[in-house]
Amino acid sequence: MPKNQNVHRVMVIGSGPIVIGQAAEFDYAGTQACRSLKEEGVEVILVNSNPATIMTDKNIADKVYIEPLTVPVLEQIIEKEKPDSILPTLGGQAGLNLGMELEESGFLKEHNVALLGTTAETIRNAEGRQEFKDLMERIGEPVAASKVVKTVEDGIAFTNTIGYPVVLRPAYTLGGSGGGIAHNQIELEEILENGLRLSRVGEVLVERCIAGWKEIEYEVMRDSAGNVITVCNMENIDPVGVHTGDSIVVAPSQTLSDKEYQMLRTSALKIISELKITGGCNVQFALHPTSFEYCVIEVNPRVSRSSALASKATGYPIAKVAAKIALGFTLDEIKNAITKKTYASFEPALDYCVVKMPRLPFDKFITAKRTLTTQMKATGEVMSICNNFEGALMKAIRSLEQHVDCLRSYDFSGLDANELRERLKVVDDQRIWVIAEALRKGISYDEIHEITMIDIWFIDKINRIVEMEKALEESRGSSLETELLREAKRMEFPDSVIARLTGKSEEDILAARRREGITPVYKIVDTCAAEFDAETPYYYSVYGGENEARETSGKKKVLVLGSGPIRIGQGIEFDYCSVHATWAFSKAGYETIIINNNPETVSTDFDIADKLYFEPLTNEDVEAIVDIEKPDGAVVQFGGQTAIKLTEHLMKIGVPILGTKAEDVDAAEDRELFDEILQKTGIPRAAGGTVYTAQEAKEVANRLGYPVLVRPSYVLGGQGMQIATCDEEIEVFMEIINRIAQDHPILVDKYLQGKEIEVDAVCDGEDILIPGIMEHIERTGIHSGDSISVYPAPTIGKLIKDKIADYTKRLAMALHVKGMINIQFIAIDEDVYVIEVNPRSSRTVPYISKVTGIPIVDLATEVIIGKKIKELGYKPGLQPEAEYYAIKMPVFSFEKIRGAEISLGPEMKSTGECLGISKRFDEALYKAFLGAGVQLPKHKQMIITVKDADKGEAISVARRFEKLGYIIYATRSTAAALNEAGVKARKVNKIHQESPTVMDLILGHKIDLVIDTPTQGRDKNRDGFLIRRNSIETGVYCITAMDTANALARALENVVAQEKLTLVDIAAL
């Protein structure tokens, strides 16, 4: 069927801020889909509150609304833009839910807007728990028996009909709190009672437990003519019980015979056909490990994280094809973009093995439970490709950038066999390392399998790696045999690990490899196992065999280093920068080569750069690519800390670094060099010193006077950064920082409290261009990534602004910056101090580019190539302020990480951000809160419990909320302070006092907001911690800084007066 002729203007709904479970994959899918729609001449109206995305660029969509993703806002946009259709299946669950609400309210019909792709009925059938169960029963597809119960008695009665164990899931609690697995009636009663209490609606789902079964996924596509295909299947190494997003996943499945493979494939196709899905869909199965029995776990009638992974694993562009299907094309009419010969109506054949590993945030949340459950906790993931499983696993491990490079990186050698047996029962992110140690201690495959339920095939593969470690270790002291080295490299042991195990140097290993010709070759991901000639250079490395990657020549070649897995502190913004830099280089006539390992991103789409190497971002892996490609230069300033870390080695192997030189990057990070520069340029900063030990740190701290800021150098996102108020805290923080060996000294600075100001700029060596100055709502002490950031800076005067522009120029010149620079300042009265300088792109670049209309990355790239700012049509210096306020609001995923401390500090904790944009400050602020999901007021009841130092400010905040009609509850001393100041506050008991306590209040589900400022230092106040955790887990907005509370009050005061929001089309700025 040719293109549907009624579709001309399509509204695409994005997925909003990055949160755990809904991340960069939707920018990848959305961007691909928008380009696919535009290819067919369709006008695209894009709505997404997330400014860090590529999809919200004006060259991706025709109209771009970075507005809060709420039904009223979408309705307003539909009324204004009059699209003929909307496409809701590309924006994750958030986008899908919004599309459904618009459809169900009748709004779409009323405005003659068609729902493209999958119909509302289909979505209801797939998403509704009961509808889905009914449909599966009707078509004879098994689902795990389950029932929603409202009482403990009902739960027991139902469990008696299906047998123990059962899984319990309370309705409407976040992060799976209150749920669990009950193995007997005692456990059932206990968990169920608690779950019923936690659930807002007093309901708990009791479900047959299928934990331990194999978890298998199929990515399937269907077009409007009913043609169906499967793109790929995937097998989770971690059996059912661990969310697929947190599992180590392999594609294709490894342990299924054709009978099981086809049985599940047929089931998946039957389901997608019965549901009448048009587009992409993900079907998850639980397969009994010793029978043909299976259950359908879940169906996602949209593109998903798994579909992004499947796209990258196979080369089949699911989102692109889904968009074409939505326009009415059938699979046999859509060309295979990789082979350009065959069509989309085929199933990719892989001739390699893909491993995905989750990037978990436990290095950020050290108090959090590392246990993996059905609630996803990973912030990102890495993928690797190899022609053997061991190699793919080894590559994935080192791609994680979590100080792991082999199966010895976590040391469990201190545990004996029995302790290991116990440890194996713990399902966490270190499980494969525990298995490796268990194998070293001689625990049998069968026993490990019985405890973990991980298939023996995978256990054997882990053992092959363990055997190789041992063989290498045994060669210690003698010369390393070539065949052993060859085999170790085939399994992708990095030289550093081989060197460590054999007691040789890395240089020796590399020399031996070069001598024996043991160097990697590159193969192509071609969707068809070499059956057809492929035109797309999408490469992965293996050892042994024919090399398919050829050095190209003619054009100048530039290597763009990606930013690896998404983690807190290094998110999607850096992918935005990498992709834009690639495009800019391409426009300037360069051949572009991207190296990255993150399957969720736009940068790893095969048609962004001229060549894509899907490889780990380590010195050795990058060097191997350099050996083949011989690039004219590499650009590292767009790929976050991941790329910066590679600079030194790139220079060592003779690759010119384009833009700011490595020694200048060092100068910004090295305390002494940087102090020299500051002195030379006459720019003040907080006094401080560099230290290695806790003793030294305490000395510096006492010299400066508390409070002080303690942080490691060369990190992003303020990792490990803390404010210390006393010697004991210094000891705790230094211990935590030094848990990981530090290559660089630790910085101790006097903590200054003032306004925090941030600037991004482009410098060409002579001139500087500052698109704008941003000011943080929260005072210094909260990481810039977690602060509400306002452009243009609203409360500082011209004097300060000029000073900032001047300092920025002086610093950029002194550091010889060519390209991007990001600086954070503190303004105290009329003084400006510098906090830190990063001669690279930053997380604010995408948002500032969008609101000012200045393409910062493009300009930086031009400057790197050698152009001058003046030649690029810009007047140097601070640019005129835009007529819009743009407010960046951090978004957190605390509810997903059980046990994580939510109070904000100098270490970054947010996973994403959204933007509020308006000509009026108040409205921009309101939009920013709305975009972050703060939809208040609801019940108009709040709790305030603050530390003594904040009591004064709490009074004015409370007064504002009282005026807004809020009933205020407060703990004893806060209530006393408020009442004394004439603000009516109801006193509530602390948790350990008698009921009703503050906790009962929170669990009553009638509280809008909790303001809880923690006393200094980590985790001193257990009560406060519990209050904050429980608020988050029951969906109550919790604020931990008084500045944020004031901002919220201001936003709410504004909304009372306003009915409709004004909308801003970013593409028209």
Place this chain on the structure above:
Amino acid sequence: MKKAFLILEDGTVFEGTHFGAEKEIISEIVFNTSMAGYLEVLTDPSYAGQAVCMTYPLIGNYGVCYDDMESRQAWPDAFIVRELSRIPSNFRCDCSLQEFLEKQGIPGIEGIDTRQLTRILREKGTMNGCVTTDENYSLQELIPKMKAYTTGKVVEKVTCLEKYLVSGVKNLKENGPVSGLAVFDKEAYDRGEREKRPSLVTKLNGRTDEGRALKVALFDFGAKKNIVSSLAARGCDVTVYPALTKAEEILADSPDGIMLSNGPGDPKDCGSIIDEVRKLYESDVPIFAICLGHQLIALATGADTHKLKYGHRGGNHPVKDLETGRVYISSQNHGYVVDTERLDERIAVPAFINVNDGTNEGLKYTGKNIFTVQFHPECCPGPQDSGYLFDRFIEMMKK
């Protein structure tokens, strides 16, 4: 670990490691892109006279489950893989692939760059080759021998020795549990009471309205087991005839329909069989043919066949039903194809085409109750999507 070599007739040599039976063979080298189902590939008689390379690099992961064999033995002359799994892991596993090939007398080579081999075959076309463990092989001696190799009259080697009957099921329960609910009884399995795989068949349509089982004559040119099973599971009584059976003998048993099976080799090498097939064509008994059967009836009715550059072997080939426009993903294994350019539309018209390269994938015979397909609706290995064609055949027999 013994070295082994794969030598192509163009002189390319791959060095790998030997497994399976130890012998030197010369054969036609082909590649299969299925990611699972190596046992079904090995036991598909259509591979007789060929050595098979799997493009998926990890083979043997789930070992060998005898139940999944598609015929009485393994047929390829040699098996070529990138990496053979050290251990098999599957609840039904009877033995490892290594043991199986040893028992079957088939040599294997692992550890070679199978992707490079595939690229060579794709660019230069299917070639003959030699698998040997002789480190002192002589290219001068081997190349002429390899060039002279043909698969020959291989159908006679793979067909059944004598005619036999497989009765159709009387009720669906005999087929075993419905997909998804099959609970495995390990003890019963070990006792030899073989586990029934979940069944796809949900209708007992292979019986007349009076309840009589339809009689199908299956002309066995190297039939895969699942052709018989697909019919019997629907209730048809299937009589299997050796490839050299005379048409008269088959017709004398008055079947309700005739199935022409898949099989190995060049269809044009089947001279006398083609004559018998022509008689069946003229008989007016409904006919459904698969793969070689499809090619033989085309040759019997005046069409031509030619060899494809490197064939279609895998489980991901899209075929389009020209009548409905629907595309199905099919299991394929063929090196020859029916020429549609010289097709006489008074005799037959194309019914299916391959979406990738436009080659013929099926014919509908004009004025006859005959339809034939190039691909494998019986799957095993591969997608089960076109299993509905057996129902179409049954409807045809009932008419």
